[in-house]
Amino acid sequence: MTLHYRGRVGNVLSSLGxxxxxxxxxxxxxxxxxxxxxPRPEILDDEHLIIKLDNGYNIGINIEGAKIxxxxxxxxxxxxxxxxxxxxxxxxxxxxxxxxxxxxxxVDYSTGAxxxxxxxxxxxxxxxELANIINTKYITLFSEFSENLTPSxxxxxxxAVYEQLRGGADGVLIAHGTDTMHYTAAALSFMLRNLDKxxxxxxxxRSIDRPSTDAVLNLIxxxxxxxxxxxxxxxxxxxxxxxxxxxxxxxxxxxRKMHTSRRDAFQPINEPPIARVTYDDVKLLTENFRRxxxxxxxxxxxxxxxxxxxxxxxxxxxxxxxxxxxxxxFKGLVLAGTGLxxxxxxxxxxxxxIVRDGVPVVITSQCLFGRVNLNVYExxxxxxxxxAISGEDMLPEVALVKLMYVLGHTDDLEEVRKMMKEDxxxxxxxxxxLNVFPPCxx
Amino acid sequence: MTLHYRGRVGNVLSSLGxxxxxxxxxxxxxxxxxxxxxPRPEILDDEHLIIKLDNGYNIGINIEGAKIxxxxxxxxxxxxxxxxxxxxxxxxxxxxxxxxxxxxxxVDYSTGAxxxxxxxxxxxxxxxELANIINTKYITLFSEFSENLTPSxxxxxxxAVYEQLRGGADGVLIAHGTDTMHYTAAALSFMLRNLDKxxxxxxxxRSIDRPSTDAVLNLIxxxxxxxxxxxxxxxxxxxxxxxxxxxxxxxxxxxRKMHTSRRDAFQPINEPPIARVTYDDVKLLTENFRRxxxxxxxxxxxxxxxxxxxxxxxxxxxxxxxxxxxxxxFKGLVLAGTGLxxxxxxxxxxxxxIVRDGVPVVITSQCLFGRVNLNVYExxxxxxxxxAISGEDMLPEVALVKLMYVLGHTDDLEEVRKMMKEDxxxxxxxxxxLNVFPPCxx
Numbered sequence: 001m002t003l004h005y006r007g008r009v010g011n012v013l014s015s016l017g018x019x020x021x022x023x024x025x026x027x028x029x030x031x032x033x034x035x036x037x038x039p040r041p042e043i044l045d046d047e048h049l050i051i052k053l054d055n056g057y058n059i060g061i062n063i064e065g066a067k068i069x070x071x072x073x074x075x076x077x078x079x080x081x082x083x084x085x086x087x088x089x090x091x092x093x094x095x096x097x098x099x100x101x102x103x104x105x106x107v108d109y110s111t112g113a114x115x116x117x118x119x120x121x122x123x124x125x126x127x128x129e130l131a132n133i134i135n136t137k138y139i140t141l142f143s144e145f146s147e148n149l150t151p152s153x154x155x156x157x158x159x160a161v162y163e164q165l166r167g168g169a170d171g172v173l174i175a176h177g178t179d180t181m182h183y184t185a186a187a188l189s190f191m192l193r194n195l196d197k198x199x200x201x202x203x204x205x206r207s208i209d210r211p212s213t214d215a216v217l218n219l220i221x222x223x224x225x226x227x228x229x230x231x232x233x234x235x236x237x238x239x240x241x242x243x244x245x246x247x248x249x250x251x252x253x254x255x256r257k258m259h260t261s262r263r264d265a266f267q268p269i270n271e272p273p274i275a276r277v278t279y280d281d282v283k284l285l286t287e288n289f290r291r292x293x294x295x296x297x298x299x300x301x302x303x304x305x306x307x308x309x310x311x312x313x314x315x316x317x318x319x320x321x322x323x324x325x326x327x328x329x330f331k332g333l334v335l336a337g338t339g340l341x342x343x344x345x346x347x348x349x350x351x352x353x354i355v356r357d358g359v360p361v362v363i364t365s366q367c368l369f370g371r372v373n374l375n376v377y378e379x380x381x382x383x384x385x386x387x388a389i390s391g392e393d394m395l396p397e398v399a400l401v402k403l404m405y406v407l408g409h410t411d412d413l414e415e416v417r418k419m420m421k422e423d424x425x426x427x428x429x430x431x432x433x434l435n436v437f438p439p440c441x442x
Numbered sequence: 443m444t445l446h447y448r449g450r451v452g453n454v455l456s457s458l459g460x461x462x463x464x465x466x467x468x469x470x471x472x473x474x475x476x477x478x479x480x481p482r483p484e485i486l487d488d489e490h491l492i493i494k495l496d497n498g499y500n501i502g503i504n505i506e507g508a509k510i511x512x513x514x515x516x517x518x519x520x521x522x523x524x525x526x527x528x529x530x531x532x533x534x535x536x537x538x539x540x541x542x543x544x545x546x547x548x549v550d551y552s553t554g555a556x557x558x559x560x561x562x563x564x565x566x567x568x569x570x571e572l573a574n575i576i577n578t579k580y581i582t583l584f585s586e587f588s589e590n591l592t593p594s595x596x597x598x599x600x601x602a603v604y605e606q607l608r609g610g611a612d613g614v615l616i617a618h619g620t621d622t623m624h625y626t627a628a629a630l631s632f633m634l635r636n637l638d639k640x641x642x643x644x645x646x647x648r649s650i651d652r653p654s655t656d657a658v659l660n661l662i663x664x665x666x667x668x669x670x671x672x673x674x675x676x677x678x679x680x681x682x683x684x685x686x687x688x689x690x691x692x693x694x695x696x697x698r699k700m701h702t703s704r705r706d707a708f709q710p711i712n713e714p715p716i717a718r719v720t721y722d723d724v725k726l727l728t729e730n731f732r733r734x735x736x737x738x739x740x741x742x743x744x745x746x747x748x749x750x751x752x753x754x755x756x757x758x759x760x761x762x763x764x765x766x767x768x769x770x771x772f773k774g775l776v777l778a779g780t781g782l783x784x785x786x787x788x789x790x791x792x793x794x795x796i797v798r799d800g801v802p803v804v805i806t807s808q809c810l811f812g813r814v815n816l817n818v819y820e821x822x823x824x825x826x827x828x829x830a831i832s833g834e835d836m837l838p839e840v841a842l843v844k845l846m847y848v849l850g851h852t853d854d855l856e857e858v859r860k861m862m863k864e865d866x867x868x869x870x871x872x873x874x875x876l877n878v879f880p881p882c883x884x
Contacts, residue, residue, distance in 0.1 A: 179781035258879075262811075400757055
C-alpha cells in the first residue's frame with residue numbers, strides 16, 4: 001500500500017483503505033469534492049490532503065470536520081501521475097528564475113507564519129501541469145521576500161534573464177514576491193533592451209500549500225505566456241479576478257499592486273491588460289505590445305542604474321527645506337504631487353533651486369490614474385518654469401525606476417529631461433479611454 | 443430688447459433677433475441642443491453662450507462653427523428666470539464656506555489657464571436650482587487652490603463649520619479645490635467631534651464656465667446632501683460616474699482622489715459610497731453612517747493638531763539613515779509600506795531606534811486597498827517588535843492626518859498607539875467585502 005500522508009491525515013486515509021491516486025470524495029462545509037488523491041507534497045502539514053479535481057485543478061482540504069469516502073481504486077496509469085521532467089522536443093524551453101516570495105513559501109503551521117521553503121522543485125510537485133507546457137530548469141538567484149529587494153537585485157535578475165535568453169530560452173519565468181514585483185518588472189523593462197521574448201514575473205498572494213492558493217493558476221498562466229504568447233515585454237501574470245478562472249498579463253511599466261491581500265491585487269493603471277489567460281488559452285485583449293521574434297534572441301543588457309533617487313509623496317503641510325535636505329542626499333527626486341501634478345506654491349522656489357543645482361525633479365501624480373498636466377493651473381506652469389520635469393502618465397514608482405536608469409546613463413540635466421520624456425517601454429503615452437479607470441460604484 | 447451677451451456672441455444673437463430667455467436651437471458637431479438662452483453670466487467670455495436644456499441642465503457652447511436658430515419668443519415668467527435669494531421658510535439653512543479651487547474659478551481665455559474669479563456669488567448665477575434647495579449665505583474664508591492648503595487652513599475651515607452649525611445651520615457646504623480635498627475631509631472628521639449635521643465638501647474637476655463642467659451636478663447634489671440627508675459626517679460629494687447622472691457621497695476618511703482629471707476622480711477606498719445623489723434625490727447605499735440629530739447642534743471643535751508629521755512611501759533601495767534623518771525633524775512618521783505593510787528588513791533596527799527615541803512610526807500600505815497585517819510575514823512581526831504601530835485599514839493620507847491630530851493631544855507613545863488604533867470616525871474597521879475593490883477588467 002502506497003500512501004505518502006502521515007500523522008492525522010495518514011491515519012484517517014489508511015483506516016479507509018485509501019492510497020495515493022485513489023479516487024475519493026470529500027464532503028466538507030456542505031461542499032462535495034471529488035477527485036484523485038495526490039501524494040502528499042513534502043511541504044504540506046498533517047492536517048490537509050490534496051486532490052486533483054476533474055477540471056484539473058488541485059485543491060487542498062483541511063480534514064477537520066470533513067467526511068472522506070473512497071470511490072474507486074482505479075488509478076490513472078503511473079506515467080500520468082507525476083509527469084517526469086524529461087525534455088520534450090515539442091515544448092519550448094522556459095527556465096524559471098527563483099528569487100523568493102510567497103510563491104516559493106509555505107506556512108509554518110506551528111506559528112501560522114509564512115516561511116520560505118528550501119526546494120523550489122516542490123513547486124512542480126504541486127503543479128505537474130507545467131511539464132505539459134514547458135521544458136524548464138530552476139535557477140535560484142536568491143531567496144528573499146520582495147520587500148527586501150534593492151536595485152542590486154534587479155540587476156542580478158536582469159543579467160540572469162539576459163543569459164537565459166541569449167542561451168536559447170524561448171521565454172523566461174521569474175518567481176518573485178508580490179510586494180515590489182511591479183518595481184522589478186519596470187526595472188527589467190528598462191534594462192532589457194531590444195527584448196524579443198516574453199519575460200514573465202509571477203507570484204502568489206497565498207502560499208501554494210494553502211487551499212486558497214493562487215499559485216497554481218498563476219504559474220500555469222505565466223508558463224503559457226512565456227511559452228506561447230507573442231508578447232516580448234517584461235510583464236506580470238497574476239490573477240485577473242477574485243476566483244481561479246483567469247489571470248491577466250500586465251505590462252511591467254503599467255502594473256501596480258493595488259490591494260494588500262486579494263488574488264487580483266495587481267492591476268494595470270491607465271491601460272487594459274495585454275491578455276487574459278485561462279488554464280488552456282492566452283487571449284489577447286489588445287494589439288498594443290512589443291512582438292516576439294523567432295530565432296536566437298538579440299536582447300541587450302543595459303543595467304547601468306543609479307539607485308540614489310528618492311520617491312516623495314507631497315502632503316498638506318510638507319515643510320520648506322524638506323526637499324532641499326533630500327536633494328543633498330539623492331541625485332534625483334520623483335515627487336508624487338497632488339492632482340494634475342502639483343506641489344504647494346511655497347515649495348516652488350526651493351524646487352527651482354534644487355534643479356539649478358543640477359538635481360532633476362520629476363513630477364508625477366499621487367492620484368495614480370490619469371496624467372500629469374502642468375499647463376492647466378498656475379501652480380503647474382510655475383513648476384515647469386522652475387525646471388521640473390513632467391512625468392506625463394508614468395506611475396510614481398515607474399518614474400522612480402526610470403530615473404534610476406536614466407541617471408545610470410547621464411548626469412546632464414538636459415539629457416535626463418529628454419530621456420525621462422521619451423517613451424522607452426510603453427510607460428508614457430497611454431490612450432486614456434473612459435474604460436481604463438476602475439470605479440465599480442457606477 | 444434684452445440681451446446680456448456682447449462681443450462676437452452678442453453680434454450673432456442680435457442679428458438673429460434673439461433675446462435672453464428665448465428658446466433657441468444650436469447645432470454643432472452634428473449635435474443638436476435646444477433650450478432657453480440663459481443671460482450671459484459675468485464670468486463668461488465672448489465666445490460661448492449658455493442654454494438651459496429641457497432636462498434642467500445648463501450647457502455652455504462655443505459658437506465657433508455652430509448654427510443657431512430662434513425657435514420661439516415664448517418666455518417663461520420672469521420670476522422663474524433667476525430665483526431671488528430671499529429667505530424661504532420651508533428650506534433649510536445651509537451656508538456655503540468658500541475656500542477656493544476650480545469650483546470658484548473660471549478659465550482665462552487669453553491664456554487658457556484656470557484662474558480664481560472674484561465673486562463667489564457668481565456660482566448661484568449659473569446654478570439657480572440651489573435656491574430651491576437651500577437658504578444660503580457665502581462665507582469666504584480664503585481663496586486658494588487646494589495644493590496650497592496646510593493644516594492651518596484645515597483649522598480655519600473647522601472653526602467656520604463649527605460656528606455655522608452652532609449658529610443654527612442645518613448643514614454646511616464647503617467649496618474646495620480637489621487636489622487635497624480628501625485630506626481636508628479627513629481632518630474635519632477628526633476635529634469636529636460629536637458631529638450631528640452634514641458637513642459636505644464639494645468641488646469640480648472642470649470649471650463652471652466650461653460646457654463639460656461637473657460643478658452644476660456636484661453643487662446641487664452637495665446641497666441636497668447638506669440640506670436633506672440624514673448623514674452627520676464630513677463627506678465629499680462629487681461625480682459618481684463619468685457623466686452627469688449622479689454624484690456619490692464618500693466618507694471623508696475613506697475618500698481619495700484617484701484620477702488627475704476625470705469627473706469621478708474621487709473614489710471610496712475599502713467601502714461603498716454612503717449614498718448616490720441625482721438632481722432630485724439622495725439614495726442611501728448603506729446604513730453604516732453617523733446620523734443627523736434634529737435641533738440645535740451640539741458639535742464640539744477639537745482642533746489641536748501637530749503638523750510635524752511626515753508621510754513616507756517605502757521604495758526598493760530606500761537607504762539606511764533616511765528615516766532617522768526624518769525622525770530628527772518630525773514628531774511622527776507614517777510609512778506607506780509595501781504589501782501588507784512592510785519595509786525592507788534592513789530598516790527595522792533603525793525603526794526600532796526611532797520608536798525608542800519616542801517618535802511614533804505608523805505603518806500603512808501603498809497598495810491603498812485592503813488592510814495592513816503585520817502578523818503574516820516575518821518582516822511584519824519584526825516591525826511590530828520594533829514598536830511600529832499598525833495603521834490597520836487606514837489610507838496613508840488618513841493616517842497622516844490622524845497622527846497630526848493625535849500628536850496635538852498627547853506626546854505619550856502608548857497613548858498615541860492607543861488613539862491611532864481606535865476608530866474615531868469610520869477610518870478603521872471597514873468590512874472588506876469582495877465588491878469594494880474596483881478592477882474593471884474582470
